[in-house]
Amino acid sequence: MDDNEPGRRVAQDVAGAGGLDGLHRLSETIDALEERRTDLVADLRNGRQATWEEIGRACGMTRQGATRRWAGRLRARSFGLAADSYQHGRPGYPQALIGSAVPRAARRVLDLGAGTGQLTRLLVEAGLDVVAVEPDRGMRERLAAAVPGAAVRAGSAEHIPLPDNSVDAVVVAQAWHWFDRATAVPEIARVLAPGGTLALIWNVRDETEPWAAALGALMHRSTRQQLDTAPVLPAPFGPPERLEIRWEDPTTPAGLVDLVASRSYVIALPETERTRLLADVEQLVTTHPALAGRETIAMPYLTRCTRVRLG
Structure with missing residues:
Protein backbone atom coordinates (compact mmCIF):
# COMPACT_ATOMS: atom_id res chain seq x y z
CA MET A 1 0.00 0.00 0.00
CA ALA A 82 3.72 33.34 30.89
CA ALA A 83 0.22 34.61 30.14
CA ASP A 84 -0.29 35.98 33.68
CA SER A 85 2.97 37.94 33.52
CA TYR A 86 2.03 39.15 30.03
CA GLN A 87 -1.37 40.39 31.17
CA HIS A 88 -0.06 42.09 34.31
CA GLY A 89 3.22 43.43 32.98
CA ARG A 90 2.66 44.49 29.37
CA PRO A 91 1.67 48.13 28.91
CA GLY A 92 -1.46 49.41 27.27
CA TYR A 93 -1.42 52.03 24.53
CA PRO A 94 -2.00 55.79 24.50
CA GLN A 95 -5.59 56.82 23.76
CA ALA A 96 -4.35 59.13 21.00
CA LEU A 97 -3.17 56.10 19.02
CA ILE A 98 -6.69 54.92 18.10
CA GLY A 99 -7.53 57.92 15.93
CA SER A 100 -4.33 57.45 13.95
CA ALA A 101 -4.30 53.65 13.72
CA VAL A 102 -7.97 53.31 12.73
CA PRO A 103 -9.64 55.64 10.18
CA ARG A 104 -12.61 57.59 11.50
CA ALA A 105 -14.97 55.91 9.02
CA ALA A 106 -14.00 52.39 10.11
CA ARG A 107 -16.61 50.38 11.99
CA ARG A 108 -15.44 46.75 12.09
CA VAL A 109 -11.84 46.19 13.15
CA LEU A 110 -9.69 43.07 13.41
CA ASP A 111 -7.12 43.01 16.23
CA LEU A 112 -4.72 40.37 14.89
CA GLY A 113 -2.41 38.63 17.35
CA ALA A 114 -4.39 40.31 20.13
CA GLY A 115 -2.58 38.70 23.08
CA THR A 116 -4.44 39.37 26.33
CA GLY A 117 -6.23 42.42 24.94
CA GLN A 118 -4.15 45.49 25.81
CA LEU A 119 -5.11 47.18 22.53
CA THR A 120 -8.43 45.36 22.12
CA ARG A 121 -9.82 47.13 25.17
CA LEU A 122 -9.10 50.58 23.73
CA LEU A 123 -10.71 49.64 20.42
CA VAL A 124 -13.90 48.44 22.13
CA GLU A 125 -14.01 51.54 24.34
CA ALA A 126 -13.81 53.65 21.18
CA GLY A 127 -17.14 52.14 20.10
CA LEU A 128 -15.75 49.88 17.36
CA ASP A 129 -17.02 46.42 16.44
CA VAL A 130 -13.90 44.39 17.28
CA VAL A 131 -12.89 40.86 16.34
CA ALA A 132 -9.78 39.75 18.27
CA VAL A 133 -7.83 36.83 16.78
CA GLU A 134 -5.19 35.10 18.90
CA PRO A 135 -3.53 31.69 18.35
CA ASP A 136 -2.70 30.86 21.99
CA ARG A 137 -5.53 29.36 24.04
CA GLY A 138 -4.33 30.67 27.39
CA MET A 139 -4.03 34.19 26.03
CA ARG A 140 -7.49 33.97 24.43
CA GLU A 141 -9.07 32.96 27.73
CA ARG A 142 -7.60 35.98 29.49
CA LEU A 143 -8.55 38.22 26.57
CA ALA A 144 -12.18 37.07 26.59
CA ALA A 145 -12.43 37.66 30.35
CA ALA A 146 -10.73 41.07 30.20
CA VAL A 147 -12.59 42.44 27.15
CA PRO A 148 -16.04 40.80 26.98
CA GLY A 149 -17.12 43.34 24.35
CA ALA A 150 -14.83 41.81 21.70
CA ALA A 151 -15.54 38.73 19.59
CA VAL A 152 -12.57 36.48 20.40
CA ARG A 153 -11.55 33.89 17.81
CA ALA A 154 -8.82 31.27 17.50
CA GLY A 155 -6.64 31.86 14.46
CA SER A 156 -3.45 33.40 13.19
CA ALA A 157 -2.20 35.91 10.65
CA GLU A 158 -1.62 33.05 8.24
CA HIS A 159 -5.14 31.62 8.74
CA ILE A 160 -7.61 34.39 9.63
CA PRO A 161 -11.05 32.94 10.50
CA LEU A 162 -13.01 35.68 8.71
CA PRO A 163 -14.62 35.96 5.27
CA ASP A 164 -13.32 38.11 2.42
CA ASN A 165 -13.78 41.90 2.62
CA SER A 166 -15.23 41.63 6.14
CA VAL A 167 -13.34 44.31 8.12
CA ASP A 168 -12.58 47.99 7.58
CA ALA A 169 -9.25 47.95 9.39
CA VAL A 170 -6.68 45.53 10.78
CA VAL A 171 -4.42 46.42 13.69
CA VAL A 172 -1.37 44.41 14.74
CA ALA A 173 0.20 45.37 18.08
CA GLN A 174 3.55 43.89 19.14
CA ALA A 175 3.06 40.90 16.81
CA TRP A 176 4.05 41.70 13.22
CA HIS A 177 7.58 40.34 13.71
CA TRP A 178 6.10 36.91 14.52
CA PHE A 179 4.15 36.56 11.27
CA ASP A 180 5.11 34.64 8.15
CA ARG A 181 4.79 37.73 5.99
CA ALA A 182 4.66 35.90 2.65
CA THR A 183 1.42 34.29 3.84
CA ALA A 184 0.13 36.98 6.20
CA VAL A 185 0.16 39.90 3.72
CA PRO A 186 -2.26 38.32 1.19
CA GLU A 187 -4.38 36.90 4.02
CA ILE A 188 -4.77 40.33 5.64
CA ALA A 189 -5.54 41.84 2.23
CA ARG A 190 -8.20 39.16 1.72
CA VAL A 191 -10.22 40.07 4.84
CA LEU A 192 -9.92 43.85 4.35
CA ALA A 193 -12.65 45.74 2.53
CA PRO A 194 -11.48 47.76 -0.49
CA GLY A 195 -9.58 50.81 0.71
CA GLY A 196 -9.21 49.31 4.19
CA THR A 197 -6.16 49.97 6.36
CA LEU A 198 -3.52 47.95 8.18
CA ALA A 199 -1.78 49.47 11.21
CA LEU A 200 1.37 47.94 12.70
CA ILE A 201 2.10 49.09 16.25
CA TRP A 202 4.97 48.73 18.70
CA ASN A 203 5.63 50.01 22.20
CA VAL A 204 9.36 50.70 22.55
CA ARG A 205 10.89 51.60 25.91
CA ASP A 206 12.35 55.12 25.88
CA GLU A 207 15.84 54.38 27.12
CA THR A 208 16.88 58.02 27.18
CA GLU A 209 15.63 57.65 30.76
CA PRO A 210 18.69 56.28 32.65
CA TRP A 211 16.84 53.71 34.77
CA ALA A 212 14.99 52.41 31.69
CA ALA A 213 18.36 52.03 29.96
CA ALA A 214 19.67 50.08 32.97
CA LEU A 215 16.61 47.82 32.79
CA GLY A 216 17.17 47.30 29.06
CA ALA A 217 20.80 46.36 29.65
CA LEU A 218 19.70 43.68 32.12
CA MET A 219 17.04 42.31 29.78
CA HIS A 220 19.41 42.01 26.84
CA ARG A 221 22.57 40.78 28.48
CA SER A 222 21.94 37.27 27.11
CA THR A 223 20.23 38.11 23.83
CA ARG A 224 18.89 41.10 21.98
CA GLN A 225 15.75 41.08 19.86
CA GLN A 226 16.09 43.50 16.95
CA LEU A 227 12.72 44.77 15.74
CA ASP A 228 12.02 46.75 12.61
CA THR A 229 9.40 49.23 13.86
CA ALA A 230 9.18 51.06 10.52
CA PRO A 231 8.58 48.21 8.05
CA VAL A 232 7.93 48.60 4.34
CA LEU A 233 5.00 46.51 3.13
CA PRO A 234 4.66 45.05 -0.35
CA ALA A 235 1.73 45.33 -2.76
CA PRO A 236 -1.22 45.39 -2.56
CA PHE A 237 -0.57 47.92 0.21
CA GLY A 238 0.29 51.52 -0.56
CA PRO A 239 2.92 53.87 0.90
CA PRO A 240 3.22 54.04 4.70
CA GLU A 241 2.13 56.76 7.07
CA ARG A 242 4.30 56.91 10.22
CA LEU A 243 3.40 58.10 13.71
CA GLU A 244 5.32 58.23 16.99
CA ILE A 245 3.75 59.04 20.36
CA ARG A 246 5.80 59.65 23.51
CA TRP A 247 3.96 58.71 26.69
CA GLU A 248 4.28 57.06 30.11
CA ASP A 249 2.60 53.91 31.38
CA PRO A 250 2.00 53.76 35.15
CA THR A 251 3.11 50.43 36.58
CA THR A 252 4.36 48.95 39.85
CA PRO A 253 7.61 47.26 40.93
CA ALA A 254 5.91 43.88 40.48
CA GLY A 255 4.63 45.04 37.10
CA LEU A 256 8.17 45.77 35.94
CA VAL A 257 9.25 42.26 36.89
CA ASP A 258 6.23 40.84 35.04
CA LEU A 259 7.14 42.96 32.00
CA VAL A 260 10.54 41.31 31.84
CA ALA A 261 9.16 37.83 32.62
CA SER A 262 6.70 38.09 29.70
CA ARG A 263 9.39 38.52 27.02
CA SER A 264 9.72 35.51 24.73
CA TYR A 265 13.51 35.44 24.96
CA VAL A 266 13.26 35.50 28.77
CA ILE A 267 10.68 32.70 28.78
CA ALA A 268 13.07 30.63 26.66
CA LEU A 269 16.04 31.05 29.04
CA PRO A 270 17.21 28.09 31.15
CA GLU A 271 15.42 28.18 34.50
CA THR A 272 18.49 29.16 36.54
CA GLU A 273 19.38 31.99 34.18
CA ARG A 274 15.80 33.24 34.07
CA THR A 275 15.54 33.20 37.89
CA ARG A 276 18.81 35.11 38.19
CA LEU A 277 17.67 37.72 35.66
CA LEU A 278 14.36 38.36 37.43
CA ALA A 279 16.18 38.62 40.77
CA ASP A 280 18.49 41.23 39.25
CA VAL A 281 15.48 43.18 37.96
CA GLU A 282 13.98 43.14 41.45
CA GLN A 283 17.27 44.44 42.84
CA LEU A 284 17.32 47.27 40.28
CA VAL A 285 13.77 48.25 41.24
CA THR A 286 14.58 48.31 44.96
CA THR A 287 17.98 50.02 44.77
CA HIS A 288 18.01 52.45 41.82
CA PRO A 289 17.61 56.03 43.14
CA ALA A 290 14.82 56.80 40.66
CA LEU A 291 12.82 53.70 41.63
CA ALA A 292 13.56 52.74 45.24
CA GLY A 293 10.55 53.01 47.56
CA ARG A 294 8.07 53.91 44.82
CA GLU A 295 4.69 52.18 44.69
CA THR A 296 3.95 53.55 41.21
CA ILE A 297 6.54 53.82 38.44
CA ALA A 298 6.07 55.74 35.19
CA MET A 299 7.62 53.65 32.41
CA PRO A 300 8.52 55.89 29.45
CA TYR A 301 7.50 54.60 26.01
CA LEU A 302 7.59 55.53 22.37
CA THR A 303 4.62 54.04 20.54
CA ARG A 304 5.36 53.69 16.84
CA CYS A 305 2.67 53.09 14.26
CA THR A 306 2.93 52.35 10.54
CA ARG A 307 -0.38 52.59 8.68
CA VAL A 308 -0.92 51.51 5.07
CA ARG A 309 -3.98 51.44 2.85
CA LEU A 310 -5.09 48.54 0.68
CA GLY A 311 -4.85 49.24 -3.04
Whole structure:
Protein backbone atom coordinates (compact mmCIF):
# COMPACT_ATOMS: atom_id res chain seq x y z
CA MET A 1 0.00 0.00 0.00
CA ASP A 2 1.19 3.53 -0.80
CA ASP A 3 2.38 5.27 2.41
CA ASN A 4 0.05 8.17 1.53
CA GLU A 5 -3.01 6.00 0.90
CA PRO A 6 -4.67 6.57 4.33
CA GLY A 7 -4.25 10.31 3.92
CA ARG A 8 -5.68 10.20 0.40
CA ARG A 9 -8.73 8.32 1.69
CA VAL A 10 -9.31 10.90 4.43
CA ALA A 11 -8.97 13.73 1.91
CA GLN A 12 -11.45 12.07 -0.43
CA ASP A 13 -13.96 11.50 2.38
CA VAL A 14 -13.72 15.14 3.48
CA ALA A 15 -13.95 16.56 -0.05
CA GLY A 16 -16.90 14.33 -0.88
CA ALA A 17 -18.41 15.18 -4.26
CA GLY A 18 -16.08 18.16 -4.58
CA GLY A 19 -17.23 21.57 -5.75
CA LEU A 20 -16.91 24.71 -3.62
CA ASP A 21 -18.43 23.01 -0.57
CA GLY A 22 -15.90 20.19 -0.81
CA LEU A 23 -13.07 22.67 -1.25
CA HIS A 24 -14.25 24.61 1.80
CA ARG A 25 -14.44 21.47 3.96
CA LEU A 26 -11.05 20.30 2.76
CA SER A 27 -9.45 23.70 3.46
CA GLU A 28 -10.87 23.79 6.99
CA THR A 29 -9.61 20.26 7.62
CA ILE A 30 -6.13 21.11 6.32
CA ASP A 31 -6.00 24.12 8.67
CA ALA A 32 -7.07 21.96 11.61
CA LEU A 33 -4.52 19.27 10.74
CA GLU A 34 -1.73 21.81 10.42
CA GLU A 35 -2.66 23.28 13.81
CA ARG A 36 -2.58 19.80 15.32
CA ARG A 37 0.75 19.08 13.68
CA THR A 38 2.17 22.25 15.19
CA ASP A 39 0.84 21.15 18.60
CA LEU A 40 2.65 17.82 18.25
CA VAL A 41 5.89 19.53 17.23
CA ALA A 42 5.56 21.83 20.25
CA ASP A 43 5.00 18.88 22.60
CA LEU A 44 8.01 17.04 21.19
CA ARG A 45 10.30 20.06 21.44
CA ASN A 46 9.10 21.26 24.86
CA GLY A 47 9.60 17.79 26.28
CA ARG A 48 12.90 17.37 24.43
CA GLN A 49 11.56 14.11 23.03
CA ALA A 50 12.78 14.69 19.46
CA THR A 51 15.42 16.64 17.57
CA TRP A 52 14.66 18.93 14.65
CA GLU A 53 16.21 16.33 12.39
CA GLU A 54 13.81 13.63 13.66
CA ILE A 55 10.83 15.97 13.35
CA GLY A 56 11.85 16.92 9.82
CA ARG A 57 12.17 13.27 8.83
CA ALA A 58 8.70 12.48 10.23
CA CYS A 59 7.25 15.34 8.17
CA GLY A 60 9.10 14.52 4.97
CA MET A 61 11.42 17.50 5.12
CA THR A 62 14.98 18.34 6.14
CA ARG A 63 16.09 19.48 9.57
CA GLN A 64 16.56 23.00 8.17
CA GLY A 65 13.08 22.93 6.65
CA ALA A 66 11.48 21.86 9.93
CA THR A 67 13.39 24.51 11.86
CA ARG A 68 12.37 27.25 9.42
CA ARG A 69 8.75 26.15 9.52
CA TRP A 70 8.21 25.80 13.26
CA ALA A 71 10.97 27.36 15.39
CA GLY A 72 9.55 30.88 15.10
CA ARG A 73 6.00 29.68 15.68
CA LEU A 74 6.98 27.82 18.83
CA ARG A 75 8.76 30.87 20.18
CA ALA A 76 5.67 33.00 19.52
CA ARG A 77 3.56 30.36 21.31
CA SER A 78 5.80 30.59 24.36
CA PHE A 79 3.81 33.61 25.57
CA GLY A 80 1.09 31.25 26.76
CA LEU A 81 3.54 29.88 29.32
CA ALA A 82 3.72 33.34 30.89
CA ALA A 83 0.22 34.61 30.14
CA ASP A 84 -0.29 35.98 33.68
CA SER A 85 2.97 37.94 33.52
CA TYR A 86 2.03 39.15 30.03
CA GLN A 87 -1.37 40.39 31.17
CA HIS A 88 -0.06 42.09 34.31
CA GLY A 89 3.22 43.43 32.98
CA ARG A 90 2.66 44.49 29.37
CA PRO A 91 1.67 48.13 28.91
CA GLY A 92 -1.46 49.41 27.27
CA TYR A 93 -1.42 52.03 24.53
CA PRO A 94 -2.00 55.79 24.50
CA GLN A 95 -5.59 56.82 23.76
CA ALA A 96 -4.35 59.13 21.00
CA LEU A 97 -3.17 56.10 19.02
CA ILE A 98 -6.69 54.92 18.10
CA GLY A 99 -7.53 57.92 15.93
CA SER A 100 -4.33 57.45 13.95
CA ALA A 101 -4.30 53.65 13.72
CA VAL A 102 -7.97 53.31 12.73
CA PRO A 103 -9.64 55.64 10.18
CA ARG A 104 -12.61 57.59 11.50
CA ALA A 105 -14.97 55.91 9.02
CA ALA A 106 -14.00 52.39 10.11
CA ARG A 107 -16.61 50.38 11.99
CA ARG A 108 -15.44 46.75 12.09
CA VAL A 109 -11.84 46.19 13.15
CA LEU A 110 -9.69 43.07 13.41
CA ASP A 111 -7.12 43.01 16.23
CA LEU A 112 -4.72 40.37 14.89
CA GLY A 113 -2.41 38.63 17.35
CA ALA A 114 -4.39 40.31 20.13
CA GLY A 115 -2.58 38.70 23.08
CA THR A 116 -4.44 39.37 26.33
CA GLY A 117 -6.23 42.42 24.94
CA GLN A 118 -4.15 45.49 25.81
CA LEU A 119 -5.11 47.18 22.53
CA THR A 120 -8.43 45.36 22.12
CA ARG A 121 -9.82 47.13 25.17
CA LEU A 122 -9.10 50.58 23.73
CA LEU A 123 -10.71 49.64 20.42
CA VAL A 124 -13.90 48.44 22.13
CA GLU A 125 -14.01 51.54 24.34
CA ALA A 126 -13.81 53.65 21.18
CA GLY A 127 -17.14 52.14 20.10
CA LEU A 128 -15.75 49.88 17.36
CA ASP A 129 -17.02 46.42 16.44
CA VAL A 130 -13.90 44.39 17.28
CA VAL A 131 -12.89 40.86 16.34
CA ALA A 132 -9.78 39.75 18.27
CA VAL A 133 -7.83 36.83 16.78
CA GLU A 134 -5.19 35.10 18.90
CA PRO A 135 -3.53 31.69 18.35
CA ASP A 136 -2.70 30.86 21.99
CA ARG A 137 -5.53 29.36 24.04
CA GLY A 138 -4.33 30.67 27.39
CA MET A 139 -4.03 34.19 26.03
CA ARG A 140 -7.49 33.97 24.43
CA GLU A 141 -9.07 32.96 27.73
CA ARG A 142 -7.60 35.98 29.49
CA LEU A 143 -8.55 38.22 26.57
CA ALA A 144 -12.18 37.07 26.59
CA ALA A 145 -12.43 37.66 30.35
CA ALA A 146 -10.73 41.07 30.20
CA VAL A 147 -12.59 42.44 27.15
CA PRO A 148 -16.04 40.80 26.98
CA GLY A 149 -17.12 43.34 24.35
CA ALA A 150 -14.83 41.81 21.70
CA ALA A 151 -15.54 38.73 19.59
CA VAL A 152 -12.57 36.48 20.40
CA ARG A 153 -11.55 33.89 17.81
CA ALA A 154 -8.82 31.27 17.50
CA GLY A 155 -6.64 31.86 14.46
CA SER A 156 -3.45 33.40 13.19
CA ALA A 157 -2.20 35.91 10.65
CA GLU A 158 -1.62 33.05 8.24
CA HIS A 159 -5.14 31.62 8.74
CA ILE A 160 -7.61 34.39 9.63
CA PRO A 161 -11.05 32.94 10.50
CA LEU A 162 -13.01 35.68 8.71
CA PRO A 163 -14.62 35.96 5.27
CA ASP A 164 -13.32 38.11 2.42
CA ASN A 165 -13.78 41.90 2.62
CA SER A 166 -15.23 41.63 6.14
CA VAL A 167 -13.34 44.31 8.12
CA ASP A 168 -12.58 47.99 7.58
CA ALA A 169 -9.25 47.95 9.39
CA VAL A 170 -6.68 45.53 10.78
CA VAL A 171 -4.42 46.42 13.69
CA VAL A 172 -1.37 44.41 14.74
CA ALA A 173 0.20 45.37 18.08
CA GLN A 174 3.55 43.89 19.14
CA ALA A 175 3.06 40.90 16.81
CA TRP A 176 4.05 41.70 13.22
CA HIS A 177 7.58 40.34 13.71
CA TRP A 178 6.10 36.91 14.52
CA PHE A 179 4.15 36.56 11.27
CA ASP A 180 5.11 34.64 8.15
CA ARG A 181 4.79 37.73 5.99
CA ALA A 182 4.66 35.90 2.65
CA THR A 183 1.42 34.29 3.84
CA ALA A 184 0.13 36.98 6.20
CA VAL A 185 0.16 39.90 3.72
CA PRO A 186 -2.26 38.32 1.19
CA GLU A 187 -4.38 36.90 4.02
CA ILE A 188 -4.77 40.33 5.64
CA ALA A 189 -5.54 41.84 2.23
CA ARG A 190 -8.20 39.16 1.72
CA VAL A 191 -10.22 40.07 4.84
CA LEU A 192 -9.92 43.85 4.35
CA ALA A 193 -12.65 45.74 2.53
CA PRO A 194 -11.48 47.76 -0.49
CA GLY A 195 -9.58 50.81 0.71
CA GLY A 196 -9.21 49.31 4.19
CA THR A 197 -6.16 49.97 6.36
CA LEU A 198 -3.52 47.95 8.18
CA ALA A 199 -1.78 49.47 11.21
CA LEU A 200 1.37 47.94 12.70
CA ILE A 201 2.10 49.09 16.25
CA TRP A 202 4.97 48.73 18.70
CA ASN A 203 5.63 50.01 22.20
CA VAL A 204 9.36 50.70 22.55
CA ARG A 205 10.89 51.60 25.91
CA ASP A 206 12.35 55.12 25.88
CA GLU A 207 15.84 54.38 27.12
CA THR A 208 16.88 58.02 27.18
CA GLU A 209 15.63 57.65 30.76
CA PRO A 210 18.69 56.28 32.65
CA TRP A 211 16.84 53.71 34.77
CA ALA A 212 14.99 52.41 31.69
CA ALA A 213 18.36 52.03 29.96
CA ALA A 214 19.67 50.08 32.97
CA LEU A 215 16.61 47.82 32.79
CA GLY A 216 17.17 47.30 29.06
CA ALA A 217 20.80 46.36 29.65
CA LEU A 218 19.70 43.68 32.12
CA MET A 219 17.04 42.31 29.78
CA HIS A 220 19.41 42.01 26.84
CA ARG A 221 22.57 40.78 28.48
CA SER A 222 21.94 37.27 27.11
CA THR A 223 20.23 38.11 23.83
CA ARG A 224 18.89 41.10 21.98
CA GLN A 225 15.75 41.08 19.86
CA GLN A 226 16.09 43.50 16.95
CA LEU A 227 12.72 44.77 15.74
CA ASP A 228 12.02 46.75 12.61
CA THR A 229 9.40 49.23 13.86
CA ALA A 230 9.18 51.06 10.52
CA PRO A 231 8.58 48.21 8.05
CA VAL A 232 7.93 48.60 4.34
CA LEU A 233 5.00 46.51 3.13
CA PRO A 234 4.66 45.05 -0.35
CA ALA A 235 1.73 45.33 -2.76
CA PRO A 236 -1.22 45.39 -2.56
CA PHE A 237 -0.57 47.92 0.21
CA GLY A 238 0.29 51.52 -0.56
CA PRO A 239 2.92 53.87 0.90
CA PRO A 240 3.22 54.04 4.70
CA GLU A 241 2.13 56.76 7.07
CA ARG A 242 4.30 56.91 10.22
CA LEU A 243 3.40 58.10 13.71
CA GLU A 244 5.32 58.23 16.99
CA ILE A 245 3.75 59.04 20.36
CA ARG A 246 5.80 59.65 23.51
CA TRP A 247 3.96 58.71 26.69
CA GLU A 248 4.28 57.06 30.11
CA ASP A 249 2.60 53.91 31.38
CA PRO A 250 2.00 53.76 35.15
CA THR A 251 3.11 50.43 36.58
CA THR A 252 4.36 48.95 39.85
CA PRO A 253 7.61 47.26 40.93
CA ALA A 254 5.91 43.88 40.48
CA GLY A 255 4.63 45.04 37.10
CA LEU A 256 8.17 45.77 35.94
CA VAL A 257 9.25 42.26 36.89
CA ASP A 258 6.23 40.84 35.04
CA LEU A 259 7.14 42.96 32.00
CA VAL A 260 10.54 41.31 31.84
CA ALA A 261 9.16 37.83 32.62
CA SER A 262 6.70 38.09 29.70
CA ARG A 263 9.39 38.52 27.02
CA SER A 264 9.72 35.51 24.73
CA TYR A 265 13.51 35.44 24.96
CA VAL A 266 13.26 35.50 28.77
CA ILE A 267 10.68 32.70 28.78
CA ALA A 268 13.07 30.63 26.66
CA LEU A 269 16.04 31.05 29.04
CA PRO A 270 17.21 28.09 31.15
CA GLU A 271 15.42 28.18 34.50
CA THR A 272 18.49 29.16 36.54
CA GLU A 273 19.38 31.99 34.18
CA ARG A 274 15.80 33.24 34.07
CA THR A 275 15.54 33.20 37.89
CA ARG A 276 18.81 35.11 38.19
CA LEU A 277 17.67 37.72 35.66
CA LEU A 278 14.36 38.36 37.43
CA ALA A 279 16.18 38.62 40.77
CA ASP A 280 18.49 41.23 39.25
CA VAL A 281 15.48 43.18 37.96
CA GLU A 282 13.98 43.14 41.45
CA GLN A 283 17.27 44.44 42.84
CA LEU A 284 17.32 47.27 40.28
CA VAL A 285 13.77 48.25 41.24
CA THR A 286 14.58 48.31 44.96
CA THR A 287 17.98 50.02 44.77
CA HIS A 288 18.01 52.45 41.82
CA PRO A 289 17.61 56.03 43.14
CA ALA A 290 14.82 56.80 40.66
CA LEU A 291 12.82 53.70 41.63
CA ALA A 292 13.56 52.74 45.24
CA GLY A 293 10.55 53.01 47.56
CA ARG A 294 8.07 53.91 44.82
CA GLU A 295 4.69 52.18 44.69
CA THR A 296 3.95 53.55 41.21
CA ILE A 297 6.54 53.82 38.44
CA ALA A 298 6.07 55.74 35.19
CA MET A 299 7.62 53.65 32.41
CA PRO A 300 8.52 55.89 29.45
CA TYR A 301 7.50 54.60 26.01
CA LEU A 302 7.59 55.53 22.37
CA THR A 303 4.62 54.04 20.54
CA ARG A 304 5.36 53.69 16.84
CA CYS A 305 2.67 53.09 14.26
CA THR A 306 2.93 52.35 10.54
CA ARG A 307 -0.38 52.59 8.68
CA VAL A 308 -0.92 51.51 5.07
CA ARG A 309 -3.98 51.44 2.85
CA LEU A 310 -5.09 48.54 0.68
CA GLY A 311 -4.85 49.24 -3.04
